[in-house]
Amino acid sequence: MWNHPTAKQLATLPTFYSTENISLKDKVIYMHFFFGGCDWYVAEFDGEDAFFGFVILNNDLENAEWGYFILSELASINIKGFEIDRDLYWQPTKASNIERIKKCRLGA
Template identity: 50%
Template sequence: MWNEPTRERLSKLPRLYETENVPLKEKLVHLHFFIGGCDWYVSETDGKDLMWGFCILNNDYDMAEWGYVSLSELREIKVSGWLEVDCESEDVWEVRRAIDVDKIRITQGWSKEENVSGLARDLIPDAVQNPDQTSSMRENRPC
């Protein structure tokens, strides 16, 4: 495996079921493994081998799903006997919410508008968020 995550990096991930009350869109994706048209986005681990996250195999967005994968299985994958799974390094991959990962957002049918976090929503003026409610204010405003 290329760029195999260190124990230290793996120790930063939440344990299995630790984020089960977090909506899927808000789950943090800590690791991204990939090879060819396959992507594994990892959100939780048992601290040993088992990981949970989102998987897209062979660019098949229709069959992509949340589920389990083991680190040992990812290590064993080799294409043409030499091409191995890669894990994006910490220098490249930033931990982000599932909705902020384009491939996950597209396969789940989530819109970009949903991509605005609660914090960002607080910074957007009411007129932008609720144009129908502010239109009457504009009509009654003196010129």
């Protein structure tokens, strides 16, 4: 994985269920990973290897959804030398302010 988050960066993320009283549209997205037409938006972290957030695969906005995904699995993906990347310029943003999420059926 290009630009793997550091332990210090991961430690700043909200833990699982700590934002459960916040509506999905108001959840803050703290990290963004991407590859081709795929996006993984991070709202929470379990402190080990799992994230909770919003996922769009293959530009399929109809089937995009909130759920869990695993950092080590993202890091292991390598297709002909291409890897998932982390957006180094990402600023924490409410899900309702992210255009790609707003366009999705289950988004913000």
